[in-house]
Amino acid sequence: MPAARNKSELLAVFDKDLAKLRKTLDAVDEETSTLSAPDDAVTIRGIIAHRTHWMGMFHHWYEDGIAGREVFVPAKGYKWNQLKAYNAPVYAKGDETPWPELLSAFDAACGRLRSFIVARDDQELYADGVHAWTGKWTLGRYAEASGPSHFRSANSYIRKALKAARQA
Numbered sequence: 001m002p003a004a005r006n007k008s009e010l011l012a013v014f015d016k017d018l019a020k021l022r023k024t025l026d027a028v029d030e031e032t033s034t035l036s037a038p039d040d041a042v043t044i045r046g047i048i049a050h051r052t053h054w055m056g057m058f059h060h061w062y063e064d065g066i067a068g069r070e071v072f073v074p075a076k077g078y079k080w081n082q083l084k085a086y087n088a089p090v091y092a093k094g095d096e097t098p099w100p101e102l103l104s105a106f107d108a109a110c111g112r113l114r115s116f117i118v119a120r121d122d123q124e125l126y127a128d129g130v131h132a133w134t135g136k137w138t139l140g141r142y143a144e145a146s147g148p149s150h151f152r153s154a155n156s157y158i159r160k161a162l163k164a165a166r167q168a
Helices: 007-025 044-066 080-096 099-118 122-126 139-146 148-167
Strands: none
Touching: 007 099, 007 122, 007 139, 007 148, 044 080, 044 099, 044 139, 044 148, 099 139, 122 139, 139 148
């Protein structure tokens, strides 16, 4: 799927992919939230905690950049190839958090990211070089990676975990 090129496309993909994920999440309750896919130990809870966390990271990067602080992407002391180690405690915390609390935090993070996108124009979201910390990507591309792209992969993973549980 090609990346969005403007605010309208970004909002459309955000809404579409979030709706698909929410439909899948309707089938998840406290008990099934502890399931994982056959080839991965990460639970559905961990997946939702992870997606929530990374939407928050996007806002931290943006806020640090606007404030003139150093922006650590992906995180201070980590490189992109070290995300497994970075994400492990995020998944673990998700496993310890009650399902309704995770869903509430996820919904709040989705609302915050969508509101952020709505409040920006195409220039800020998609012009090259507007934010130094984004490097070769635009702010809109980072927002898409933090939201819709993560919604798609979460939806796929959760569906896989639920299907495996039905077949067991």
